[in-house]
Amino acid sequence: MMFVLERLGTFFGNLGSLAIDPVSLIILFSATFMGIMFGALPGLTSTLGVALLTTLTYGMGPEMAMIALLGVYVGGTYGGSYASILINIPGTAAAAATALDGYPLAVKGEAGKALGLTTTASAIGTFVGMIFVVSISPLIARLALQFTSFEFFLLAFFGILISGTLTSPDIVYKGWIAGFIGLFLAVVGRDALQFYPRFTFGLPQLEGGVEVVPVLIGAFGIPQIIQVLKDRFQPVEAKTFQRILPEFGTIVRNMKHILRSALIGVGIGSVPGIGEDIAGWVSYGAAKNSSKHPERFGTGAYEAVISTETANNACIGGAMIPLLSLGVPGSPPAAMLLGALLLHGIAPGPMLRIDHPNFILQVTAILLLASFAMWILGMVLAKQVVKVLRIPPMLFMPIIAVLMIIGSYALNAKIFNLYLMIPVGIVAYFLTEMKYPIAPLVIGVILGPMADENLRRALMVSQGSFAPVFTRPVALILFLVIAFTVLSQIPIVRKFFAAIKDMIFHGNADSGS
Amino acid sequence: MMDNQQLRRADFITSIILLLFSLWILGQALQMPMKDTYGGVTNVWYVSPALLPIFISVGLFALGVVLLVYSIKTGGAAYFFERVKVRGQGFPESFVRFGSILLAFLSLVYLDIPRIDFFLSILLFMLFFVSAFYYDDDHILHSLSIFYLAGQGIILVLFVTGIAAALQSVFKYSMDVVALLFFLVMLFYLRKMTRESADYQKKWRITLIVTIVTPAVIAPVFRYLLLVPLPKEGGIIELLNLIYYTIR
Numbered sequence: 001m002m003f004v005l006e007r008l009g010t011f012f013g014n015l016g017s018l019a020i021d022p023v024s025l026i027i028l029f030s031a032t033f034m035g036i037m038f039g040a041l042p043g044l045t046s047t048l049g050v051a052l053l054t055t056l057t058y059g060m061g062p063e064m065a066m067i068a069l070l071g072v073y074v075g076g077t078y079g080g081s082y083a084s085i086l087i088n089i090p091g092t093a094a095a096a097a098t099a100l101d102g103y104p105l106a107v108k109g110e111a112g113k114a115l116g117l118t119t120t121a122s123a124i125g126t127f128v129g130m131i132f133v134v135s136i137s138p139l140i141a142r143l144a145l146q147f148t149s150f151e152f153f154l155l156a157f158f159g160i161l162i163s164g165t166l167t168s169p170d171i172v173y174k175g176w177i178a179g180f181i182g183l184f185l186a187v188v189g190r191d192a193l194q195f196y197p198r199f200t201f202g203l204p205q206l207e208g209g210v211e212v213v214p215v216l217i218g219a220f221g222i223p224q225i226i227q228v229l230k231d232r233f234q235p236v237e238a239k240t241f242q243r244i245l246p247e248f249g250t251i252v253r254n255m256k257h258i259l260r261s262a263l264i265g266v267g268i269g270s271v272p273g274i275g276e277d278i279a280g281w282v283s284y285g286a287a288k289n290s291s292k293h294p295e296r297f298g299t300g301a302y303e304a305v306i307s308t309e310t311a312n313n314a315c316i317g318g319a320m321i322p323l324l325s326l327g328v329p330g331s332p333p334a335a336m337l338l339g340a341l342l343l344h345g346i347a348p349g350p351m352l353r354i355d356h357p358n359f360i361l362q363v364t365a366i367l368l369l370a371s372f373a374m375w376i377l378g379m380v381l382a383k384q385v386v387k388v389l390r391i392p393p394m395l396f397m398p399i400i401a402v403l404m405i406i407g408s409y410a411l412n413a414k415i416f417n418l419y420l421m422i423p424v425g426i427v428a429y430f431l432t433e434m435k436y437p438i439a440p441l442v443i444g445v446i447l448g449p450m451a452d453e454n455l456r457r458a459l460m461v462s463q464g465s466f467a468p469v470f471t472r473p474v475a476l477i478l479f480l481v482i483a484f485t486v487l488s489q490i491p492i493v494r495k496f497f498a499a500i501k502d503m504i505f506h507g508n509a510d511s512g513s
Numbered sequence: 514m515m516d517n518q519q520l521r522r523a524d525f526i527t528s529i530i531l532l533l534f535s536l537w538i539l540g541q542a543l544q545m546p547m548k549d550t551y552g553g554v555t556n557v558w559y560v561s562p563a564l565l566p567i568f569i570s571v572g573l574f575a576l577g578v579v580l581l582v583y584s585i586k587t588g589g590a591a592y593f594f595e596r597v598k599v600r601g602q603g604f605p606e607s608f609v610r611f612g613s614i615l616l617a618f619l620s621l622v623y624l625d626i627p628r629i630d631f632f633l634s635i636l637l638f639m640l641f642f643v644s645a646f647y648y649d650d651d652h653i654l655h656s657l658s659i660f661y662l663a664g665q666g667i668i669l670v671l672f673v674t675g676i677a678a679a680l681q682s683v684f685k686y687s688m689d690v691v692a693l694l695f696f697l698v699m700l701f702y703l704r705k706m707t708r709e710s711a712d713y714q715k716k717w718r719i720t721l722i723v724t725i726v727t728p729a730v731i732a733p734v735f736r737y738l739l740l741v742p743l744p745k746e747g748g749i750i751e752l753l754n755l756i757y758y759t760i761r
Contacts, residue, residue: 059739170520173579177531180573184538187569191562196545198562199538222618229646230610394649395719398642399727402635405622406731410741418622426615433515434523452565459559 014365031071032373039079043228046076050336055407062344074370078122086238094276097284097308104300112241118309119378125310126371128262129317134364140325144350149458154478156451159328163273163440170435178436182444205416212339214408214417221404222425223432257303265311269318273443275331276312283311521589531577535570542566613658617642620665630747633692635728686748
């Protein structure tokens with residue numbers, strides 16, 4: 001009890017110190033506003049927003065950097081709803097499901113009401129996500145302290161595999177291929193145990209390994225720029241609205257949708273590498289299935305808009321749980337956050353609670369303030385945000401390109417970062433065109449060193465034996481999940497499982513009859 | 514995005530590349546110390562730096578085979594060989610647009626940024642990149658891309674042949690002057706192409722503003738606020754330094 005009270009005291013202490021510090025508030029509101037802009041503009045994403053802002057936080061302390069980056073993340077995830085509702089083009093993939101019912105509402109002249117609902121639902125979603133971060137992260141981190149190298153290797157591999165399985169827009173194997181390419185990029189450079197140069201081509205610049213931030217900026221930014229400019233993306237006239245109201249009455253009436261969507265968002269967010277877009281779609285489907293009037297979905301249903309926006313913002317908290325407790329990012333923007341945290345000398349994972357005891361509480365306080373800032377900005381500045389939808393992408397994409405270039409370079413003032421960023425970006429573009437997901441590639445780059453070091457360390461301790469995988473419960477569970485994930489994609493095995501299912505089903509049916 | 518036929522053809526090509534790539538990784542990994550002594554450490558297979566690369570190569574090879582089989586089954590290989598027989602269809606418009614985007618990025622990163630004043634490099638990049646796509650006019654895109662390619666070609670030749678070094682030994686900022694001249698000529702060329710239409714004239718003014726404001730904001734922010742030394746500090750950045758340190 002005393003421990004909980006002590007933690008609560010620390011949390012409110014953090015919250016208070018942030019709320020009364022004008023510099024923190026200015027950074028929080030500016031970053032959240034920037035995030036909303038990034039989310040609102042089709043072609044820009046919250047991941048890219050976090051990536052670009054990372055470069056501006058080099059000179060800040062870790063706490064201030066987190067205020068800025070979480071502000072962009074929260075704002076960017078919410079901002080996508082503007083373009084979805086007003087021009088029927090999702091500002092971000094996370095808001096794609098919102099367009100299905102948000103735009104019909106705008107056509108009916110209810111754009112202001114729809115934006116009011118998404119603003120309040122997004123704030124509630126972020127808040128619920130925050131509660132899960134503060135309550136679950138320490139528990140998982142405590143459990144993870146019992147992990148040995150085998151568990152960490154299997155966890156890293158599971159993260160790459162599951163991310164590839166769930167994010168692939170085409171066949172699942174493409175997600176896994178992207179993950180393996182990411183793993184390959186991660187092994188470039190001198191290895192951490194024996195300092196042996198791997199795939200460096202004799203270039204001294206590659207000996208330290210591939211820098212994560214330029215790879216992330218290139219992989220997420222360059223394909224986006226090429227797609228927008230190549231496909232002649234043109235701004236569309238936005239629907240007009242008078243004013244935005246918080247719509248508390250409608251929110252209260254849809255509380256069951258909000259709670260369910262928040263749980264879906266947190267759950268999906270906590271699976272490594274799965275982003276807000278999947279949370280939005282799953283939540284939309286769940287809301288439709290549980291609705292008394294599913295026929296209204298697609299024609300402007302309030303519960304649809306509320307569900308998708310609650311889920312995608314709750315996903316932020318969900319994504320922070322594996323990031324903070326295990327060092328495994330839960331979504332692409334969280335992967336970028338991980339890169340930023342490492343730059344600021346903070347290594348997320350089980351040791352975070354020991355090295356930086358208050359960090360999780362600080363993040364929680366920042367998330368709460370960010371959801372508050374997002375709500376205020378959404379209510380007050382919506383009309384101004386809408387004006388940016390009129391800016392042609394052909395004007396802002398070159399500016400984004402310059403920011404990406406200077407940002408990658410500024411990391412350690414190395415032009416080589418740019419030499420790396422461009423080919424990574426071009427390869428990522430072709431992969432995107434061929435329907436390979438980029439998230440597993442990025443997760444592979446980030447988790448590669450963890451997989452490499454832990455696999456070898458584990459085998460060193462066990463003298464080359466894989467027996468601990470089968471004798472340690474967590475390792476065995478992870479191994480079985482990995483094996484099931486792989487086997488379930490093999491047609492022959494799938495047929496076998498289907499036959500068993502069929503046999504059981506018919507067996508039951510027979511006994512029933 | 515590609516249609517299904519293109520996608521399966523791309524899968525066929527990708528699977529071949531993946532198989533070759535995985536074999537190359539394996540070849541490289543097998544050259545890494547497995548049982549030898551490296552840096553005073555006697556290796557055993559399970560601590561070898563080759564362990565994960567071998568795992569990756571085996572994984573990629575297996576996935577490459579799966580993708581190859583899948584692409585053959587879904588007609589990808591047949592589409593590929595069909596396409597090889599049909600030649601001489603010319604480049605589609607999207608290819609030209611893609612080429613122009615690559616031209617902008619490659620010339621900026623590999624040619625201009627390491628050698629020419631950062632401010633001027635960005636100025637050139639912005640003028641080309643914004644105007645090539647903002648007007649949404651294929652004629653402007655084609656003409657400007659050829660013009661920009663020629664200009665960057667001249668800059669490349671000046672550096673490769675050593676003329677740039679000779680000019681810089683006479684006057685330190687001579688390549689900055691060349692870049693500035695290139696910018697001005699491109700600006701007037703663009704003006705000439707867009708003079709006829711009132712809409713284009715408005716776009717020309719907006720292009721010019723965005724082109725100049727971008728480096729004028731970004732360069733000082735990174736140089737003086739974030740204290741990042743810029744990749745190449747030539748004439749313009751040194752002028753900014755002079756102004757900044759005088760008024761500071």
